[in-house]
Amino acid sequence: xxxxxxxxxxxxxxxxxxxxxxxxxMNRRGFTKRLAKMFGAVFGAIFGLPxxxxxxxxxxxxxxxxxxxxxxxxxxxxxxxxxxxxxVQAGWETRExxxxxxxxxxxxxxxAFSARCTHAGCKVRFKDxxxxxxxxxxxxxxxxxxxxxxxxxxxxxxxxxxxxxxxKVKA
Amino acid sequence: xSAYEDGxxxxxxxxxxxxxxDRWPNFGLLALMVAAGGLLSGVFLSFHYAPTMEAARTSVLxxxxxxxxxxxxxxxxxxxxxxxxxLAALHGLRLFxxxxxxxxxxxxxxxxxxxxxxxxxxxxxxxxxTGDERAYAGxxxxxxxxxxxxxxxxxxxxxxxxxxxxxxxxxxxLYAVHTMVLPIILVLLLGLFAYFWRCLGPARHHADTTDEVxxxxxxxxxxxxIAGLAILAALVFFAWKFPPAIGPQADPIGPGAxxxxxxxxxxxVNELLHMDxxxxxxxxxxxxxxxxxxxxxxxxxxxxxxxxxPERAPGKRKPELILAAVILLGIxxxxxxxxxxxxxxxAETTTETSGGETGNGPGDNSGSGADSDAETLNAAASTxxxxxxxxxxxxxxxxxxxxxxxxxxxxxxxxxxxxxxxDLYTRAYFRAKVGDxxxxxxxxxxxxxxxxxxxxPEKLATLERWFFDGAPTPKSGDD
Ligand code: FES
Numbered sequence: 001x002x003x004x005x006x007x008x009x010x011x012x013x014x015x016x017x018x019x020x021x022x023x024x025x026m027n028r029r030g031f032t033k034r035l036a037k038m039f040g041a042v043f044g045a046i047f048g049l050p051x052x053x054x055x056x057x058x059x060x061x062x063x064x065x066x067x068x069x070x071x072x073x074x075x076x077x078x079x080x081x082x083x084x085x086x087x088v089q090a091g092w093e094t095r096e097x098x099x100x101x102x103x104x105x106x107x108x109x110x111x112a113f114s115a116r117c118t119h120a121g122c123k124v125r126f127k128d129x130x131x132x133x134x135x136x137x138x139x140x141x142x143x144x145x146x147x148x149x150x151x152x153x154x155x156x157x158x159x160x161x162x163x164x165x166x167x168k169v170k171a
Numbered sequence: 172x173s174a175y176e177d178g179x180x181x182x183x184x185x186x187x188x189x190x191x192x193d194r195w196p197n198f199g200l201l202a203l204m205v206a207a208g209g210l211l212s213g214v215f216l217s218f219h220y221a222p223t224m225e226a227a228r229t230s231v232l233x234x235x236x237x238x239x240x241x242x243x244x245x246x247x248x249x250x251x252x253x254x255x256x257x258l259a260a261l262h263g264l265r266l267f268x269x270x271x272x273x274x275x276x277x278x279x280x281x282x283x284x285x286x287x288x289x290x291x292x293x294x295x296x297x298x299x300x301t302g303d304e305r306a307y308a309g310x311x312x313x314x315x316x317x318x319x320x321x322x323x324x325x326x327x328x329x330x331x332x333x334x335x336x337x338x339x340x341x342x343x344x345l346y347a348v349h350t351m352v353l354p355i356i357l358v359l360l361l362g363l364f365a366y367f368w369r370c371l372g373p374a375r376h377h378a379d380t381t382d383e384v385x386x387x388x389x390x391x392x393x394x395x396x397i398a399g400l401a402i403l404a405a406l407v408f409f410a411w412k413f414p415p416a417i418g419p420q421a422d423p424i425g426p427g428a429x430x431x432x433x434x435x436x437x438x439x440v441n442e443l444l445h446m447d448x449x450x451x452x453x454x455x456x457x458x459x460x461x462x463x464x465x466x467x468x469x470x471x472x473x474x475x476x477x478x479x480x481p482e483r484a485p486g487k488r489k490p491e492l493i494l495a496a497v498i499l500l501g502i503x504x505x506x507x508x509x510x511x512x513x514x515x516x517x518a519e520t521t522t523e524t525s526g527g528e529t530g531n532g533p534g535d536n537s538g539s540g541a542d543s544d545a546e547t548l549n550a551a552a553s554t555x556x557x558x559x560x561x562x563x564x565x566x567x568x569x570x571x572x573x574x575x576x577x578x579x580x581x582x583x584x585x586x587x588x589x590x591x592x593x594d595l596y597t598r599a600y601f602r603a604k605v606g607d608x609x610x611x612x613x614x615x616x617x618x619x620x621x622x623x624x625x626x627x628p629e630k631l632a633t634l635e636r637w638f639f640d641g642a643p644t645p646k647s648g649d650d
Contacts, residue, residue, distance in 0.1 A: 035396045039396045042403055050244040091233065
């Protein structure tokens with residue numbers, strides 16, 4: 001086989017049933033290009049839209065809080081602090097997260113805190129009448145106010161109400 | 172040899188193709204396109220899937236029913252996989268017809284066969300991942316077939332399962348194969364394919380022996396793009412009209428799936444395993460489900476070595492064509508037989524002929540005519556119950572098997588406290604609930620098998636008659 005010269009490209013070989021004029025070739029090229037673009041757009045839409053929708057779903061949905069039962073008032077002595085659990089719907093699972101209930105020294109008032117430290121999200125523990133964070137030494141008072149270490153924001157409070165004798169928390 | 176086939180034209184002009192275009196689109200290109208769609212949708216599906224026995228089905232169901240776009244994504248993925256198999260097979264058949272597996276395309280044929288195997292591997296590992304009873308049955312067969320391998324059977328089964336039983340380890344390794352191993356192999360094979368394809372271009376029609384080439388960009392690309400758009404439309408239609416089903420949660424110690432057919436491309440192997448006449452072969456499981464498919468694969472890959480004559484015209488290749496026809500016909504017949512046995516199909520015909528309301532109550536039952544009426548009613552009801560997969564959740568009328576996530580539905584109760592159906596439900600409640608369970612009381616989660624089709628008034632009437640007015644069989648006539 002001999003090499004063709006660079007200046008004699010394919011058209012020499014284009015025979016067969018298509019007419020072979022320069023203009024016609026240009027038109028067909030243009031049409032093919034437009035078709036290829038259209039195909040790309042359709043393909044991208046068909047697979048891209050559900051992909052984006054499913055990725056966005058957990059971002060846009062969720063965040064809903066519900067009233068949950070956190071036990072009876074009788075189980076929580078005045079001034080006492082105790083854990084409670086609340087369900088969180090996440091993906092295909094219902095997970096449990098923990099929080100704290102704190103009953104005022106006098107009266108029926110109950111405060112509910114998230115157990116997440118407001119510094120960087122570790123779970124706080126209740127010890128010696130304070131909430132201690134294991135991660136960077138943050139300390140919160142029994143009212144949830146930051147009193148030592150890096151946290152500057154109080155523990156997140158949940159809305160609460162009493163239903164008969166039952167403590168309800170909007171978590 | 173032509174300039175086209177020895178690659179000289181390619182070196183002169185870049186990618187080339189035969190100037191004579193035949194009337195079919197390039198199925199290989201179309202298969203590549205849907206495979207790309209499968210990979211793309213798979214990436215996003217993997218965000219929503221957990222490969223454990225506990226969570227697999229729940230995560231798929233969650234995606235399909237709760238996540239916006241999830242049903243679409245799964246439907247497209249499912250059908251892209253199936254379309255890829257069909258298109259790749261069509262491509263292979265067309266190449267075979269035109270002798271496209273012969274010199275100088277032998278390497279391409281072998282690589283193409285391997286790509287086809289990978290595509291089937293995707294579909295196979297994919298259908299085993301859903302965590303429902305059908306997938307569990309498929310995993311059981313995988314375990315049995317691997318275990319039947321001579322000498323290394325036990326090791327093979329453990330390797331397949333990742334332990335001694337079907338477990339989350341099994342799902343995790345299948346998932347790894349499905350999402351890591353197979354895509355990597357596919358990409359490598361496609362790269363190799365592209366390397367050999369570069370200067371050969373698309374295979375030509377067997378009668379095309381000329382030297383004529385055109386640049387590849389012109390070659391039939393428009394036709395392939397238009398065909399591609401049509402395939403995409405079909406893909407959307409299938410994903411919309413025939414969403415992939417998901418059955419009841421796999422329960423290793425439960426009664427199992429009422430009908431556990433594998434994916435369609437495995438039906439022919441399943442049919443071999445079903446045939447009584449073959450069961451007496453020594454180590455039948457291995458021979459039928461391992462050796463036979465393995466030999467066919469080897470035969471397919473080895474085709475270029477087996478048939479070396481350079482002739483490409485089909486008329487001059489009788490032995491090749493006869494061999495292929497016999498094999499394909501055999502596989503087709505086996506597959507068709509298996510499909511014909513699937514319950515969904517036979518229920519359709521029986522129900523339509525015998526499901527009509529004839530209006531006879533229990534008081535009309537007398538003599539032999541009543542017996543045959545009762546039999547007709549029993550048959551009609553049981554096909555409906557089977558088709559709608561009621562036994563996935565209910566134990567119906569003292570049956571041997573049935574699920575336990577729904578209440579027991581015993582027409583005549585029993586002495587140990589299971590109440591009679593008629594005492595539990597009123598007819599009005601029955602009609603509303605069974606007529607449209609998802610609308611009437613969605614919280615119960617009662618749904619019909621997707622393939623069952625609508626619960627027509629005729630079917631509802633048949634069921635009502637069977638549940639409320641059916642007569643007990645003579646032996647248990649204590650009611
Ligand atoms: S996370 Fe609690 S102190 Fe840093």
